[in-house]
Amino acid sequence: MFDLFTNRDSNVKNDVLSGITVALALVPEAVAFAFVAGVEPMVGLYAAFMMGLITSAIGGRPGMISGATGATAVVMVALVSQYGIQYLFAAVLLAGLLQIMAGIFKLGKFIRLVPYPVMLGFVNGLAIVIFLAQLGQFKFVNELGQSQWLQGSMLYIMLGLVALTMAIIYFLPKLTTAVPASLVAIISVTLLVHGLDLDARTVIDFVRDIVPAEQKATVTLAGELPTFSIPMVPFTWDTLMIILPTAVILCLVGLIESLLTLTLIDDMTNTRGSGNRECIGQGVANTVNGVFGGMGGCAMIGQSMININSGGRGRLSGITAALVLLGFILFAAPLIEMIPLAALVGVMFVVVIGTFEWASFRIIRGVNKEDAIVLFLVTAITVIADLAIAVVVGVIVSALVFAWKHATHIAAKTHTDNDGWKVYELDGPLFFGSVSYFKDLFDPANDPQDVVIDFNESRIWDSSGVDALDSLADKYEALGKKLHIRHISEDCRNLLHKAQKFVEMNVNEDPRYRVATDQLD
Known part of the structure; x- marks a missing residue:
């Protein structure tokens, strides 16, 4: 309005x-x-x-x-x-x-x-x-x-x-x-x-x-x-x-x-x-x-x-x-x-x-019930008690929900596209707790010449995730293979070093989210 x-x-x-x-x-x-x-x-x-x-x-x-x-x-x-x-x-x-x-x-x-x-x-x-x-x-x-x-x-x-x-x-x-x-x-x-x-x-x-x-x-x-x-x-x-x-x-x-x-x-x-x-x-x-x-x-x-x-x-x-x-x-x-x-x-x-985020009424219908509960909980505590308490409670509840839902950590579906490229479709968050599982998903030695890592269903949350992606890019480059990284945010692109040149930008599809890091803060 x-x-x-x-x-x-x-x-x-x-x-x-x-x-x-x-x-x-x-x-x-x-x-x-x-x-x-x-x-x-x-x-x-x-x-x-x-x-x-x-x-x-x-x-x-x-x-x-x-x-x-x-x-x-x-x-x-x-x-x-x-x-x-x-x-x-x-x-x-x-x-x-x-x-x-x-x-x-x-x-x-x-x-x-x-x-x-x-x-x-x-x-x-x-x-x-x-x-x-x-x-x-x-x-x-x-x-x-x-x-x-x-x-x-x-x-x-x-x-x-x-x-x-x-x-x-x-x-x-x-x-x-x-x-x-x-x-x-x-x-x-x-x-x-x-x-x-x-x-x-x-x-x-x-x-x-x-x-x-x-x-x-x-x-x-x-x-x-x-x-x-x-x-x-x-x-x-x-x-x-x-x-x-x-x-x-x-x-x-x-x-x-x-x-x-x-x-x-x-x-x-x-x-x-x-x-x-x-x-x-x-x-x-x-x-x-x-x-x-x-x-x-x-x-x-x-x-x-x-x-x-x-x-x-x-x-x-x-x-x-x-x-x-x-x-x-x-x-x-x-x-x-x-x-x-x-x-x-x-x-x-x-x-x-x-x-007021009026779109939250529409968002509630599309998100899972845990996120809806957190949204209402933080709103209510902010009004009834104190903003700081509301945020701390919201973060704690979200962390507990996150830990419960992501106990299996990160995973990937793989397939070969029409060009013979191997595509890794990631699912789950990439952060300090899932870095070791992320590295185990890939097989640089046996992968074809072109490899795609698609983050459409995944997000990089912190600098540990960024470093893990840089390290992976270094391995593929050392073997003379080409890496194609898709659907990561601008923050992630700016933080990457060795892997930055492999990122394929798509303005309409790439997500927008922030990464917790000292380099940008």
């Missing part, structure tokens, strides 16, 4: 305009997640600025947006409530150092091993979480301090403005793509609300609803530049034991969400980011947050999708978003406070529609 993911090439204009759009959408979520974590709004806004700027500049995925997120905010609650915000800064600092170590030791490649049903469940679960989060904007706090749903004219105005925002985003690209539709929608709805003096809730109304009663009259989104300060905690073993559990969870949750978002954007844009570089980028950003008074965070799938939809492909888009957000904090807070929540909700609803 909505053309969420465009194929426009990255350029300065698209990156700058999409960055401005993203900056507008960052404000309410950064504030909301700050209160989820139990800290002041400015701590969340500082985190959104620093995370966005640093990861965009040195991270492994141009076009991906990072900031304060709900997934990391919920991890912080207990530490802040029990020990205070200085211990949170120390935990964020330690989490950043752990993430840097993950990148140095090249652990980012393992995200490539996340099974496809888990990815589908992750995407669908996040879409549902984003949708449910927007429903909170249809509530307000009354005079008694109680939260209640909008009613009457306020509800109708809210719904109408949301629908108008979505309509602009849908129809404007059919007329022109000169400016991001999301940015036009936000500006248009803001002008309409204030021009007609409509009774619509704005960003500052949202902020006032979630701050303590004594702060409502004076609350503002205006602030100053973040300042350097070492976390004021005792540098002792006891302190380390207090912050270590939170830091480890922050590290894992942040990396899982960031690397899965990276993989998702890779698939949407038909490009490839560097998982290991993203680990380092996220780590540096969180480390800086720890010494500049930010709550840290990770990649934000909603804002990343807004960026992609608005044409942002390069690093400049994320850098622009961060700098514009800082500009809002320092100079233009009153303008941001005027933006109707309905405009931001409409933008996020479009993100939900574009993010």
Whole structure:
């Protein structure tokens, strides 16, 4: 329905305009997640600025947006409530150092091993979480301090403005793509609300609803530049034991969400980011947050999708978003406070529609029941519990299913074609566990002059599989025989050395999948 993911090439204009759009959408979520974590709004806004700027500049995925997120905010609650915000800064600092170590030791490649049903469940679960989060904007706090749903004219105005925002985003690209539709929608709805003096809730109304009663009259989104300060905690073993559990969870949750978002954007844009570089980028950003008074965070799938939809492909888009957000904090807070929540909700609803993998309903009919169970399981756990838990559970269940179903390892059917070539039709995955069985399938000494290895029903999952194919090609070449390799992905072709010249490309039939390896990450 909505053309969420465009194929426009990255350029300065698209990156700058999409960055401005993203900056507008960052404000309410950064504030909301700050209160989820139990800290002041400015701590969340500082985190959104620093995370966005640093990861965009040195991270492994141009076009991906990072900031304060709900997934990391919920991890912080207990530490802040029990020990205070200085211990949170120390935990964020330690989490950043752990993430840097993950990148140095090249652990980012393992995200490539996340099974496809888990990815589908992750995407669908996040879409549902984003949708449910927007429903909170249809509530307000009354005079008694109680939260209640909008009613009457306020509800109708809210719904109408949301629908108008979505309509602009849908129809404007059919007329022109000169400016991001999301940015036009936000500006248009803001002008309409204030021009007609409509009774619509704005960003500052949202902020006032979630701050303590004594702060409502004076609350503002205006602030100053973040300042350097070492976390004021005792540098002792006891302190380390207090912050270590939170830091480890922050590290894992942040990396899982960031690397899965990276993989998702890779698939949407038909490009490839560097998982290991993203680990380092996220780590540096969180480390800086720890010494500049930010709550840290990770990649934000909603804002990343807004960026992609608005044409942002390069690093400049994320850098622009961060700098514009800082500009809002320092100079233009009153303008941001005027933006109707309905405009931001409409933008996020479009993100939900574009993010949800609607094809999964059709896919379920064609896949085996085990994959369908994993898909639903990951989706449900993402919504009910936590994204990181959902992915870990999904990977474990998928691994158990995989081990059970592939206990017999890899196999091959052989036949001789009309040209006298011997064809090996492989069936099963080629990875570190099946390499020895793969080698036993072939008989280079007795095979004819031309041999075909067809991977149409098989996939190469890791560098061990690539090395095994290279080694096999070396054996056939040493015997003066010609090898023909068919139906492998572009990643596999790029990783092959001796066997690369034997690969026969077929653009229409060759599969597209990633290989877990340090060489490409």
